[in-house]
Amino acid sequence: MIQSDPKIPSPKLGEPFLLTPGPLTTSYAVKQAMLRDWGSWDDDFRAMTRDMRTRLLALLGEGGDAYDCVPMQGSGSFSVEAMLASFIPRESKTLVLANGAYGQRSAQTLEYLGRDHLVLDKGDYLPPRGSEVAEILANDPAITHVVAIHCETSSGILNPVEEISEAVYAAGRKLLIDSMSAFGAIELKPLEIRYEAMVSSANKCIEGVPGFGFIIARKDELEVAKGNSHSLSLDVHAQWAHMEKTGQWRFTPPTHVVAAFLEALRAHEAEGGVAGRGARYAKNRDVMVAGMRELGFETLLQNRWLSPIIVTFFCPADEKFVFSRFYDLMKDKGFIIYPGKLTVVDSFRVGCIGQMDEQVMRQVVAAAKETLAEMGVASAAPPALALKERAKLAA
Numbered sequence: 332m333i334q335s336d337p338k339i340p341s342p343k344l345g346e347p348f349l350l351t352p353g354p355l356t357t358s359y360a361v362k363q364a365m366l367r368d369w370g371s372w373d374d375d376f377r378a379m380t381r382d383m384r385t386r387l388l389a390l391l392g393e394g395g396d397a398y399d400c401v402p403m404q405g406s407g408s409f410s411v412e413a414m415l416a417s418f419i420p421r422e423s424k425t426l427v428l429a430n431g432a433y434g435q436r437s438a439q440t441l442e443y444l445g446r447d448h449l450v451l452d453k454g455d456y457l458p459p460r461g462s463e464v465a466e467i468l469a470n471d472p473a474i475t476h477v478v479a480i481h482c483e484t485s486s487g488i489l490n491p492v493e494e495i496s497e498a499v500y501a502a503g504r505k506l507l508i509d510s511m512s513a514f515g516a517i518e519l520k521p522l523e524i525r526y527e528a529m530v531s532s533a534n535k536c537i538e539g540v541p542g543f544g545f546i547i548a549r550k551d552e553l554e555v556a557k558g559n560s561h562s563l564s565l566d567v568h569a570q571w572a573h574m575e576k577t578g579q580w581r582f583t584p585p586t587h588v589v590a591a592f593l594e595a596l597r598a599h600e601a602e603g604g605v606a607g608r609g610a611r612y613a614k615n616r617d618v619m620v621a622g623m624r625e626l627g628f629e630t631l632l633q634n635r636w637l638s639p640i641i642v643t644f645f646c647p648a649d650e651k652f653v654f655s656r657f658y659d660l661m662k663d664k665g666f667i668i669y670p671g672k673l674t675v676v677d678s679f680r681v682g683c684i685g686q687m688d689e690q691v692m693r694q695v696v697a698a699a700k701e702t703l704a705e706m707g708v709a710s711a712a713p714p715a716l717a718l719k720e721r722a723k724l725a726a
C-alpha cells in the first residue's frame with residue numbers, strides 16, 4: 332500500500348515522540364526560533380511580548396476585549412499559584428472541584444497560601460457536576476470563589492466547565508479555571524462560558540517549549556487584585572501593571588522560550604486556531620483509541636468524557652504485562668508514553684497533543700501490538716476490578 336507523505340514530519344534529531352501532556356513534541360521551526368538572543372529591555376523583545384499577549388487574547392474570540400493576558404515565568408504550577416493568590420482575597424472561602432492530581436494541587440496551593448477552602452473530592456476521575464456545585468454553594472454562603480480544572484490531565488477527563496460556570500454565577504460567586512492542558516485546543520469563549528480568570532502554559536496545546544505560563548483575566552478583576560498576593564514574584568497584578576506601563580516583564584523573562592512560543596502561535600493560527608488544533612487532536616485520539624481497543628485495551632472513561640488531550644488505559648490483567656517493560660519497549664520503537672495516576676487500579680496514559688498526526692497514532696498502535704507480542708501478553712483485557720471501578724462512572 333502506498334502511504335501518503337505524513338503532514339507532520341518525525342522529530343528531525345531522531346528523538347522519540349513524546350506522547351505526554353507537555354513538555355510535548357515541538358516542530359523544528361519552534362526549536363529553531365530559539366537560536367538567537369534577545370535583549371529583555373529592547374524594543375524588539377517588548378514588541379514580541381505585546382504580540383504574544385494580543386495573539387493569546389484573540390484565541391478567546393468575541394468578548395475577549397474584557398480580558399487581558401499576563402505571562403508569568405515558571406512552570407504551569409507557578410501560574411496556578413499566581414492566579415489563586417492574586418484573585419482570591421485573603422478573607423474569602425474557595426470551593427475546589429477535585430477529581431485528580433491537579434484539583435488536589437490547587438487545594439494544596441490554597442493550604443500553603445492560608446486561604447480558607449473546601450474540597451469537593453470526586454476521587455480519581457468522577458466529574459464534578461453543576462448540580463453538586465449549586466447545592467454546596469446554596470448551603471455555604473461564605474464561599475466566594477470556585478476553582479475548576481478544565482481537562483484533569485491525571486485521568487484525561489474533560490470536566491463539564493459550562494454547567495459548573497452556570498451554577499457558580501447563578502449563585503453569584505466567581506469562577507477560576509485551570510485550563511493548563513486544554514487551552515488552545517478546546518474553546519473557552521467568554522460569550523459561552525463565564526469566568527474571571529484562567530491559566531495555561533507555553534508547553535501545552537500551543538506547542539511551545541516549557542518556561543512560562545500565562546493568566547488570562549478580566550480587566551476589572553486585574554484592577555482590584557492589588558495587594559492580594561502573598562508573593563512578590565507571583566503577583567499577577569504587579570506583573571500586569573508593570574507590563575502595561577513599560578512593556579517589560581518585571582524580572583528576567585525566558586526570552587528564547589517567548590521567541591519559540593511566538594513561532595508556535597503563528598503555526599497555531601495557520602492550522603485554523605483553536606478549532607483546527609482541536610480537530611487534529613480529536614482525530615489523534617479517535618484513531619489511537621480505536622486501534623488500542625482493537626488490541627483489547629480498555630479506556631478508563633467512556634467516549635463522552637474522553638478529552639482530545641490524553642487518554643487513560645487500564646493495564647492488562649495478563650501477568651506478563653509489566654508497565655516498566657512496556658514503557659521501555661515502546662521507547663525503543665520511538666514513543667514515550669506516560670505512567671497512570673489512578674490510585675485504585677493500574678493504568679497508563681497516552682497523550683494526543685503535540686506535533687503528531689493520525690499517521691503517527693497508527694504507528695503507536697502498531698508499536699503497542701508488537702510490544703505485547705514481544706512480552707508474550709496474550710490479551711490486553713483489564714482485570715475485573717478495573718471494570719468494576721469504571722462502572723461507577725456509568726452509575
Ligand SMILES: Cc1ncc(COP(=O)(O)O)c(C=O)c1O
Pocket residue numbers: 352353406407408409411433480482483484485509510511512532
Ligand atoms: C491541569 C494541569 N494543571 C496544572 C499543571 C501543572 O503544570 P506544571 O507541571 O507545568 O507545573 C498541569 C501539568 O500538566 C496540568 O495538566
